[in-house]
Amino acid sequence: MLNHNTALAPLSLDRPAPIAPAAVRDLQQRLRGRLLRPGDDEYDDARKIWNGMIDRHPALIARCAAPEDVVAAVNFARDYELPLAVRGGGHNVAGLAVCDGGLVADLSGMKGIQVDPAGQTGRAEPGLVWGEFDRATQTWGLALPGGIQSTTGIAGFTLGGGFGYLSRQHGLSSDNLLSARVVTADGRQVTASPIENPDLFWGLRGGGGNFGVVTSFEFRLHPLGPVLGGMLLYPLARAPEILRYYRDFVAQIPDELFTILNFMTAPAAPHLPERIHGAAMLAILVCWSGPLDAGEHVLRPLRDFGPPEVDLVGPRPYTVIQTMLDAANPPGKQNYWKAAYLSGLSDTAIETMVDHVARKPSALSKVLVSYLRGAISRLPSGESAYIHRQSPFLLNINAMWLDPKDTDEQIGWARDFWSAMQPFSTGGVYVNFLSNEGEDRVRAAYDADTYDRLVALKNKYDPANLFRLNQNIKPSV
Numbered sequence: 483m484l485n486h487n488t489a490l491a492p493l494s495l496d497r498p499a500p501i502a503p504a505a506v507r508d509l510q511q512r513l514r515g516r517l518l519r520p521g522d523d524e525y526d527d528a529r530k531i532w533n534g535m536i537d538r539h540p541a542l543i544a545r546c547a548a549p550e551d552v553v554a555a556v557n558f559a560r561d562y563e564l565p566l567a568v569r570g571g572g573h574n575v576a577g578l579a580v581c582d583g584g585l586v587a588d589l590s591g592m593k594g595i596q597v598d599p600a601g602q603t604g605r606a607e608p609g610l611v612w613g614e615f616d617r618a619t620q621t622w623g624l625a626l627p628g629g630i631q632s633t634t635g636i637a638g639f640t641l642g643g644g645f646g647y648l649s650r651q652h653g654l655s656s657d658n659l660l661s662a663r664v665v666t667a668d669g670r671q672v673t674a675s676p677i678e679n680p681d682l683f684w685g686l687r688g689g690g691g692n693f694g695v696v697t698s699f700e701f702r703l704h705p706l707g708p709v710l711g712g713m714l715l716y717p718l719a720r721a722p723e724i725l726r727y728y729r730d731f732v733a734q735i736p737d738e739l740f741t742i743l744n745f746m747t748a749p750a751a752p753h754l755p756e757r758i759h760g761a762a763m764l765a766i767l768v769c770w771s772g773p774l775d776a777g778e779h780v781l782r783p784l785r786d787f788g789p790p791e792v793d794l795v796g797p798r799p800y801t802v803i804q805t806m807l808d809a810a811n812p813p814g815k816q817n818y819w820k821a822a823y824l825s826g827l828s829d830t831a832i833e834t835m836v837d838h839v840a841r842k843p844s845a846l847s848k849v850l851v852s853y854l855r856g857a858i859s860r861l862p863s864g865e866s867a868y869i870h871r872q873s874p875f876l877l878n879i880n881a882m883w884l885d886p887k888d889t890d891e892q893i894g895w896a897r898d899f900w901s902a903m904q905p906f907s908t909g910g911v912y913v914n915f916l917s918n919e920g921e922d923r924v925r926a927a928y929d930a931d932t933y934d935r936l937v938a939l940k941n942k943y944d945p946a947n948l949f950r951l952n953q954n955i956k957p958s959v
């Protein structure tokens with residue numbers, strides 16, 4: 483049994499806490515997976531996440547292998563008042579998947595997935611990343627709207643909303659959630675669905691990891707064959723003219739077409755002509771998920787306009803399109819993001835973006851603008867805790883660099899850029915793109931009614947705020 487009276491030194495997020503050896507042995511015995519401590523061979527790898535800026539030293543890392551392990555980790559953190567971080571894919575830019583001096587419930591090894599091809603549903607564990615999920619579902623000719631990078635975790639992604647190339651056709655990942663199994667702060671395992679704990683089900687779809695640890699997601703899946711996808715590239719100098727055309731083009735596209743603007747420096751990659759290596763470019767990423775011949779027709783005006791310097795659009799498996807950005811976003815680099823929903827792409831917004839992109843101090847940095855709406859916008863507001871259903875564009879300024887001594891300059895560029903874009907912003911932000919920006923910015927991810935409803939849910943499911951290493955909704959009790 484746990485010794486609930488074990489004396490612990492006061493805990494801080496910055497300082498490892500001494501934990502009684504007997505309690506640690508007891509936790510290890512309860513776990514099917516390994517319990518890692520500083521000095522263990524796998525410890526340093528296990529505390530690394532996608533953002534190389536984050537260098538934290540948890541006291542314990544519980545490599546969960548089953549829902550029972552998650553229950554044991556949650557109970558341990560609660561009983562010993564340890565900070566608890568929950569790790570899915572570890573992609574969150576704010577580094578919320580790992581803590582200093584506390585316990586990490588590391589779910590990254592929980593990778594089970596079962597597809598029901600007849601019922602077109604899938605049940606997935608939270609350690610899966612999108613590449614793994616997509617490979618499994620595409621085996622059956624099915625798919626779910628998921629991330630535009632194959633290495634992002636399905637768990638944190640879905641809990642914040644989750645959009646990708648199929649979202650204009652089929653909504654957010656969380657819009658396709660049918661039910662979830664959740665370990666709550668009191669260590670119970672509950673189901674959240676439209677009929678069981680519907681309040682929790684509402685909050686899980688946009689409210690992040692605030693209400694419990696999800697140990698399995700049940701999703702509705704959709705038939706999907708090859709897509710027509712890839713990218714069109716233009717020199718940055720031509721971006722204003724291209725973007726004025728693009729904003730009118732996307733205003734009338736069918737739901738099957740998803741597009742993302744990607745301001746980037748062209749890498750020295752073999753699929754790109756040498757003449758553009760190292761050049762500042764605007765890429766338009768496209769993915770058409772309807773019949774291929776119809777896609778050729780819909781995309782033709784965009785592909786003819788300009789024309790692009792390079793046209794890399796063609797029929798491809800969805801799983802290939804999902805890896806298109808992987809090489810540009812490897813793990814371990816220094817990363818800082820600033821994001822905002824934009825209400826439109828006015829001429830001034832375009833000029834402001836191009837001006838700031840031209841001054842980016844790192845060739846690794848990029849700026850993405852996703853055009854959303856479609857099926858996302860057709861669900862009623864209040865359907866879930868994700869509230870930005872009518873926002874057309876989502877801007878994400880991704881500063882990425884190598885040398886930590888450049889941090890101030892890189893973050894300064896992202897912040898200046900973001901400030902200059904404020905006149906064109908809806909004022910809202912996507913919770914999954916937040917850095918560590920404080921409570922006001924978490925509030926900006928919701929409207930006042932939704933935020934109040936999330937606080938009420940937090941009061942009910944986690945009044946002591948055990949799950950606080952996230953974009954935190956603070957309880958009011």
Ligand SMILES: Cc1cc2nc3c(=O)[nH]c(=O)nc-3n(C[C@H](O)[C@H](O)[C@H](O)COP(=O)(O)OP(=O)(O)OC[C@H]3O[C@@H](n4cnc5c(N)ncnc54)[C@H](O)[C@@H]3O)c2cc1C
Nearest residue numbers: 570571572573574579608630635637638639645691696952
């Ligand atoms: C390169 C890159 C590309 C991206 N592309 C997209 C995109 O196309 N669309 C999009 O919507 N987002 C995208 N994102 C953002 C992404 O949604 C977030 O980074 C998300 O947090 C990733 O989930 P994760 O499981 O990998 O994160 P983690 O860092 O593991 O976790 C993130 C948060 O979720 C919590 N959490 C994780 N698992 C669970 C669980 N099982 N139960 C409860 N809480 C949990 C964590 O505690 C933490 O607070 C991208 C991110 C990166 C770095």
